Amino acid sequence: MASSRNINHDTVEDLENVRYLTKEVFETENQRTKAKKGDIFFTSVGTLGRSCIYDGNLNICFQRSVSVLNTQIENKYLKYFFDSSFYQNYVVEHATGTAQQGFYLQEMSESYVAVPPISEQQRIVSKIEELFTVLDQIQNNLI
Numbered sequence: 001m002a003s004s005r006n007i008n009h010d011t012v013e014d015l016e017n018v019r020y021l022t023k024e025v026f027e028t029e030n031q032r033t034k035a036k037k038g039d040i041f042f043t044s045v046g047t048l049g050r051s052c053i054y055d056g057n058l059n060i061c062f063q064r065s066v067s068v069l070n071t072q073i074e075n076k077y078l079k080y081f082f083d084s085s086f087y088q089n090y091v092v093e094h095a096t097g098t099a100q101q102g103f104y105l106q107e108m109s110e111s112y113v114a115v116p117p118i119s120e121q122q123r124i125v126s127k128i129e130e131l132f133t134v135l136d137q138i139q140n141n142l143i
Contacts, residue, residue: 001029004043004065007050010079012041012058021061030061033068040069040079045102049091051082067105073113077121080128081113 001019006012021029035041037056043049045065053075054060054068062068071078081087090111095101116124 001063002060003063004046007041007043007052010052033061035060035068038075040075042067042069044104045100048095048103049088051079053079073115074121076125
């Protein structure tokens with residue numbers, strides 16, 4: 001069973017640091033999340049607001065520190081929106097709890113998400129990825 005500490009660098013990582021479950025326990029725990037390829041994993045407890053798009057290559061379930069999201073919004077668009085400074089600031093400002101801050105599905109459901117038509121979402125994703133490619137090329141030339 002993975003947790004928010006396993007969501008880093010836009011991927012699920014550090015899988016040596018998880019709790020392995022029997023098939024029966026996994027099936028019970030997985031009833032909550034049922035992660036499918038294309039879902040967005042969003043850290044909601046501890047280090048808040050990290051996210052990644054699930055590639056479907058793992059048999060995985062999460063502790064409650066990760067929200068598993070499946071929406072009608074283009075998943076890459078929504079992930080980039082979650083990564084924006086606007087949304088990251090919103091998460092910090094609206095997190096609740098004393099011992100450990102949390103930004104749960106209730107807070108997320110009350111948040112503002114700019115949702116243009118799907119064709120515009122796809123255009124925005126394409127432009128962002130084009131700019132990331134240019135930035136990577138510039139960075140490689142500096143080294």
